[in-house]
Amino acid sequence: MSIQSEFFGKKMKNPILLASGIIGMTRGSLGMACENGCGGVISKSLTLEPRKGHEGPNIVETECGILNAMGYPNPGIEEGLREFAGWKREEALVISIVGKNAGEFAELAKKVELQKNRVSALEAVISCPHTPGYGTMVGQGTPESVSEITTAIKENCSLPLIIKLSPSVPGEVKAALAAEEAGADAINMGNSLGPGMKIDIHRKKPVLGFGIGGLSGLPIKPIAVRCVYDIYGAVKIPIIGTGGINAGVDAIEMMMAGAKWVSVGTAVYYRGQDVFAKIAKEMEVWMKLNGYSRLEEITGAAHEQI
């Protein structure tokens, strides 16, 4: 029995990736996530210029999951690539980029191409629900826009390309198909849900500094699972399932829907920094108990006709 996986030619000790924007601001903290058991890491999303991000509060816990509105605080692509360069670990490193339009994505891709040594893949996020100028706030999830952005990146960077979609934009299957057609190598489904809002009833004000934010954690899992299920039925490229994975059984469920890998974010909040090792262990125990020996038997299993 093994939960080993493979990521664009690289061996992975398990199919669990650290989701973008979770603790991954520095090489040191990405390394820490690896120490804590993940098979690979996705960096904080990098923009062309440095960004301070939104004013706080940047996250607020709700009765069901957390809302965040970080606003992409990051040191910018140049500084970010310097920080992540010299990645020496076994685990796969994915660099996440985010641009306002296809032109920006092309420029970002060019910069990554120059420093692609040791980088396993490039992830392009077109799905943030709470940052003006980016993601769903400027309609980046449409098939046309996905196709344009994917093409622009593929022309400038030879790394495997993952397109990170939104679970909140109707037509995610069409978007995934557009990405595949334009040359994307994988789909990440997906980003946080929403935007949503939390109002503090004592202060009579939205809590988040930006007012609205993306919902993440367990409550979004059913939606992410459904999106992955639908996309798996339509595209041939592999899928990273993201959203609300908190325990081993959540990862198994996401993989049965069609994910080859999963990425984990908010669970770090609920279960601690070593949540990756916990989920990996739980997957192993479950698989053993239920007679599975390899992950290939699980990915897409919910689609099998009996």
Add this chain to the structure above:
Amino acid sequence: MNRYEILNQVYTNKVKTVIQENYRIKTIEIDHRMDCLPGQFLMVWIPGSGERPMSIGNADPLTISVANVGKVSGEIVNLVEGDRISYRGPFGNPFTIPKNAKKILCIGGGYGVVPMYFLARKAKEAGVNAIAVIGAKSENDIVWEKQLFVVCERVHITTDDGSKGKKGTVMIEVNELVEDVDAVYACGPEKMMAAVAKLCREKKKFCEVSIERIMKCGVGICGSCAINGKLCCMDGPVFTGEEALAMEEFGK
């Protein structure tokens, strides 16, 4: 179950007292008795302005001391008695006092004296003697001296310009005092904390320091406060002197 439990709710309570400490620092006592420990911090939220980490200076009443240096701190110091104040917390790891310690040294620079007071107070309650050293630019910058007197065996003061206490850095006092204490704690400018940590390494004394980084989420997920593979908000803000000295960025 009617509602799901929220781990980190936003509290809103009344400001009980506001004390003007000096030209830029105000102490705010909140009508709240919080279960918290020295070294931990709150994320104080001013609706419409922002949210910032603030060290806890006392648990009952919950107390913070804020230097007016910018946008959000400038709003916090404008609060008056009876106003409401909102915050999340407590966050972070507290200071620890070794079991057999009988005497500790608490070194504070600027508003760094705030958690040092809380620590000395807790130490006293546990039967441990504390000696305090306050370092400041000049006499006007010294805060919480009176409070420290109440909970410490002695309070030493150093100022850069010699306007009060000995002239120079805290190290002129610390170099001598370190000999007969069992543990040393520091909160303030990183250069000062690095000097303290190095001295403790040399003298083989237990040492803890409190490190500040820009924090956004406060709960260990966003990674903004990463420092050499550790998260300041979760793994810190209190680190042992050795942990701190192992960080490339520390003391720069």
